[in-house]
Amino acid sequence: MTTAKDLFIIATDPRPDRSVGQGDLSLALAGAELIDLLGAGAVTVEDDRIVPGEPSAPDDRLLGEAAAELSRQEPYELVEDWLWRRGRDLADAYRAALEGAGELTRKRSGLLPFGPERLEPADTPASRRAADRWDENEPVLAALASTVGIDSGRSDDESGLEDEAVTTVVAVVHDAVMELEAVRQRRTIENTAFANIWRGP
Template identity: 55%
Template sequence: MTTPRDLMIIAMDAAPEHTVEQGNLSLALAGAEVIDLLTAQAVRLEGEDIVPGYRPTLGDRLLEEAASSLVREAPYESLDDWLWRRGRGLSSAYLAALEGEGQLTRQRRRWMPFRTSQTLIDSPDHRQAEDRWTSDEPVLATLAASLGIRDKRTGDPPSVADDAVTTVLAAVHDALTELEAERQRRAIEEAAFDNVWRGE
């Protein structure tokens, strides 16, 4: 299992109590991929730039895809640019991967999270993600908290010791803040347009 897959599972488990916007989840998944690539020494950070390292076998198709999409020559891609580029539609890719692996089952309900009629089955992968979640593992807990998922816990998630991972988590937080600001700006513009249209 990988951090993004664990995060996807936790986000699905949390719905509908903590329904996560797909754009938010995609940004967090892209950040989780960088964290796993850092752990595998497939990348390192130089300031805010993602610098590719050697190419280990990662054992996960989407993580391999992430590694293959790295900019391998200077000027390297910034962490912020990676989150927005790689994050585009990434939650749908992880949902499709879980579906393709038979990790989902159909439910007869009128409304389901992620606009799908499927939910997670009880599987070793699901239990592993839950174990990581219930143990309050710092990286997963911080990523989930950035998406508004904290279960019944109070206070901040445990601190992360690795400086590079902390940099990635901060970049995810900043990107989510930027996305929310953009949503608010668009809502204000749409409201103003509606008022003009109605002659108010």
Template identity: 55%
Template sequence: MTTPRDLLITTMDLAARRALERGNLSLALAGAELIDLLEARAVTLAGDHLVPSDRRSLADRMLDEAASSLAQQAPYDSVGTWLWRRGRGLSEAYLAALEAEGQLSRRRRHRWMIFQPTHTVLVDSPARRHAANRYASDEPVLAALAAAAGIGDGLTERSPSVADEAVATVLAAVQDAVRDLEAERQRRAIEEAAFDNIWRGD
């Protein structure tokens, strides 16, 4: 299993406790991909820019797609720029991948309602148990990514407690991106509320 898959399975297992924003999750998944690419030495960091290594196919299809999306020539992507580009719709892509692999199933909430929408649930599998054990162990990378996605205690101001400087840089960039996304949501909510007030004559 990969870190993005562990992250998605963890959030699905725990998300019933709180509503998650798909944008946050997509950014966290992109960060998880980048951390796995660093571990696989498919990319290195030069400052905060992503320098791809010699192109070689990775065993995981989604990670291979992530590696392919890296800018191959200078000027290379910054971590933040790549997170925003790669993260667009990424949670849906991973849901589809897990479903295709048989890790998810679709069920109706009420079988007697013909037109009742289905919902996606995790199947009991070694992958699910692996992700649960990894999260329960307080492994710092998964914990930080899950917090960025909205699981656990949420974002904190503390730096991620990881020894690898490149991984810490990615985790910090994910946190910054999620905060920027939340600020944008708040700005839009204020603008929409002001617009509604104008129409109501408030």
């Protein structure tokens, strides 16, 4: 399992404090992929730009797609630009992949048999490993989860991240999520103002 898949499983856990927006999660998943590529030596980060190494073919299909999408032309791509480009609809791609692999299961919420369906992590070795990683407060997973509003119990000044490139990626993910939230709030204000105009005095 990759960090991105572990993050998706943690975000899908049906707890009240884990309601995560799909846009936020997509950005964090793109960041998780980049961190795994850093860990594999497939990329480095220099001056907030993603510098690719030798072409690689990760065992994981989605991570392989991420590696194949790296820009290999100078001045190379900014981490922020990568998040927005790679992150487009990425949560949907991970949901489909994990559901297809049996890592997620659909359950009906409420007591009625025709209630709305929701996805939950299935009881599989991979899902248990993701849960163990979370319970151990693994720094990378905890930091990425924090960017989308899932509280790991760590304080902001004890992230536990020791790699500068990883720290940079997490910081850029956080900024991108904040930017997305600002866009949402602006649209809400604009829509409210527009509705007030139509309603009149």
